[in-house]
Amino acid sequence: MRHSTGQKDRESRLLRQLREKGYKLTSQRLAIIHLLAGDTSHPSASDVLKRARKRVPKISMSTVYYALDMLKREGLIRELEFYEKENRYDINISDHINLVCRKCGKIEDFMGEVPLSPTEVEGKTGFRPEGMRFEFYGYCRACKNRGKR
Amino acid sequence: MRHSTGQKDRESRLLRQLREKGYKLTSQRLAIIHLLAGDTSHPSASDVLKRARKRVPKISMSTVYYALDMLKREGLIRELEFYEKENRYDINISDHINLVCRKCGKIEDFMGEVPLSPTEVEGKTGFRPEGMRFEFYGYCRACKNRGKR
DNA sequence: ACGCATTTTCGGAATGATTCCTAATTAGAT
DNA sequence: ATCTAATTAGGAATCATTCCGAAAATGCGT
Numbered sequence A, B: 001m002r003h004s005t006g007q008k009d010r011e012s013r014l015l016r017q018l019r020e021k022g023y024k025l026t027s028q029r030l031a032i033i034h035l036l037a038g039d040t041s042h043p044s045a046s047d048v049l050k051r052a053r054k055r056v057p058k059i060s061m062s063t064v065y066y067a068l069d070m071l072k073r074e075g076l077i078r079e080l081e082f083y084e085k086e087n088r089y090d091i092n093i094s095d096h097i098n099l100v101c102r103k104c105g106k107i108e109d110f111m112g113e114v115p116l117s118p119t120e121v122e123g124k125t126g127f128r129p130e131g132m133r134f135e136f137y138g139y140c141r142a143c144k145n146r147g148k149r
Numbered sequence C: 001a002c003g004c005a006t007t008t009t010c011g012g013a014a015t016g017a018t019t020c021c022t023a024a025t026t027a028g029a030t
Numbered sequence D: 001a002t003c004t005a006a007t008t009a010g011g012a013a014t015c016a017t018t019c020c021g022a023a024a025a026t027g028c029g030t
Helices: A007-020 A027-037 A045-052 A061-073 A118-125 A141-145 B007-020 B027-037 B045-052 B061-073 B118-125 B141-145
Strands: A078-080 A088-090 A097-101 A107-110 A128-139 B078-080 B088-090 B097-101 B107-110 B128-139
Touching (some): A027 A045, A027 A061, A061 A078, A118 A128, B007 B027, B045 B061, B061 B078, B118 B128
Parallel strands (some): B097 B128
Antiparallel strands (some): A097 A107
16 A cells, blocks of 8 residues: 555645645635545535535635635546536545445445556557546445345 | 447447337437447537538437437437536447547547456445446547647 | 735626427327 | 327526636735
């Protein structure tokens, strides 16, 4: 395992990186980063807004989008578009596979080895991969036991 | 290789399946199915509209969406949401990997073996996969040679 | 601690893809 | 040829996201 990815570690790492790049650490951003660092549920922008308001009640949706966009541009979070309406944001930027439950909507990370290397793909096709997205859609342990609907 | 997937084959197979299920084969649908069957470029809904109008000039966007939704519900095409605005539609519903070019936007299919079995995932996680989506983002052969920007 | 330049925030308006609605049309069965 | 249910067209509605401009706040230098 390369990083220990505890919430505290992750949070202070993010804050340090932003400070180094000269971003201002406003109370709004502190709240957003804090909640993202401790969240593996892949929240949507409105989820982020709702939770950020517990600390900063007057934060606006525009601010949430502005902050998420900044984190995204800096490569500190990953944005995922799914088959539902809203995008989801993932603090786990390492290559991994998402397991998306079709019943409850939960998104788990599957951290096993990614079984296909960019080099192999480029060798066979000439296409040079720089990023990836692997997902399985199905039913999580809880939902598959309760019946799919 | 399991199916020969020539355009003609694919088109008549789609039409047969729809007829069997009792769908009406209108001129609008014939045009849409014809163009999708011969298209591996993963067109968006507005691409489909534009090309369908060559055969059926008065076809409306609502009709295109209605037809795409029907094909999708019947499992005859696959809808993909990407990081651009519009969804894309893929006539290739077998499991495969998409190679998405960040410069020209082209989406190629990579038909090699999918290197991770649903059974393996379920064994390790309890999650039961039913569908998948694997993508690499990068630069296609043409774009990588011309420089990325 | 204070002022300043720049970034960030906020609220609302604009955008744009998709969905919804309703009346008119049409395919396919009888 | 008639009938009925499905389909179409066009426009309105929706909803996430982006854009805009004015006000506020950060963090720098002094």
